[in-house]
Amino acid sequence: MPRPPTHVRGLPGLILTVALLLSALTSAFTSAFASAPAGMRSIDEGRFAEAMEAFAAVIERNADDARAHYLFARAAVYHADALPADEDAAKRALFDAAVEHAERAVALAPDDPDAHLEVARALGRLAQYRGVLASLNLAGRVAEALDRTLELDGDHAGAWHARALFHDEVPWIAGGRSGQVIPAFERAIASEPDVLTHRVEFARVLLARDRPEAAAEQLEVALALTPRTYFDRQDAAAARELLDSLR
Secondary structure, eight states: OOOOOGGGTTHHHHHHHHHHHHHHHHHHHHHHHHHHHHHHHHHHTTOHHHHHHHHHHHHHHOTTOHHHHHHHHHHHHHHHHHSOTTOHHHHHHHHHHHHHHHHHHHHHOTTOHHHHHHHHHHHHHHHHHHOTGGGHHHHHHHHHHHHHHHHHOTTOHHHHHHHHHHHHHSOGGGTOOGGGHHHHHHHHHHHOTTOHHHHHHHHHHHHHTTOHHHHHHHHHHHHHSOOOSHHHHHHHHHHHHHHHHTO
16 A cells, blocks of 8 residues: 655544544533532532532642632631531631632732632631631731722622621721621622622621611511522521511
8 A cells, every 4th residue: 555645644643643632621621611610509509518529620620720729718618617516627627728728819810809708708717716816816817808809899799798797796906897897788788789698697787786677678678589599598597587586
């Protein structure tokens, strides 16, 4: 059989090799992007360990994926919160992992507001876990992360919500300012009026400040919204319980 001309010799094999390589790359690319949405669905359904696995799979394929790092941090915080109170070691390990991955996300994407918010969330929950007196040094780092989030996105509802809780829970000596709580919740609700958690947590604050009518108004709006996620359903149940207690 005649040999092929020199300029095309080996081309069929090269084409096959390239085709196989492209197929493998496409499969990996598709798999990586399939894992992140799967992780988000798992969070929405309250399956936090599965969410962590999904985001870890993305990180394994691309260690520089900032979004996967901060979503892993978010899932780790939620997983820690869902564990029984007596699983101290597991909770601490999850909070530590959340801080590590959130800070890695910020290093990779310093202009991503969501990365900074997850640093604030992870440090804030770690501080709550350790106790206020043992965590006063963390309050400044939480505040800085929230400030940076809002510098990057002044309408970031999650950051306004977190800032409201920060000022409500952190003592004055560590930076908490009670006068900023209500305005911060109002900004969160203005940015995301259809998110249950803003209204339910705002109602809790209003009740603590002896403003039951204003709290009831927020709870009634919350109950008129359609719960779509695990957290929405929890918030709706809490809203119903709180509203019933006012009647």
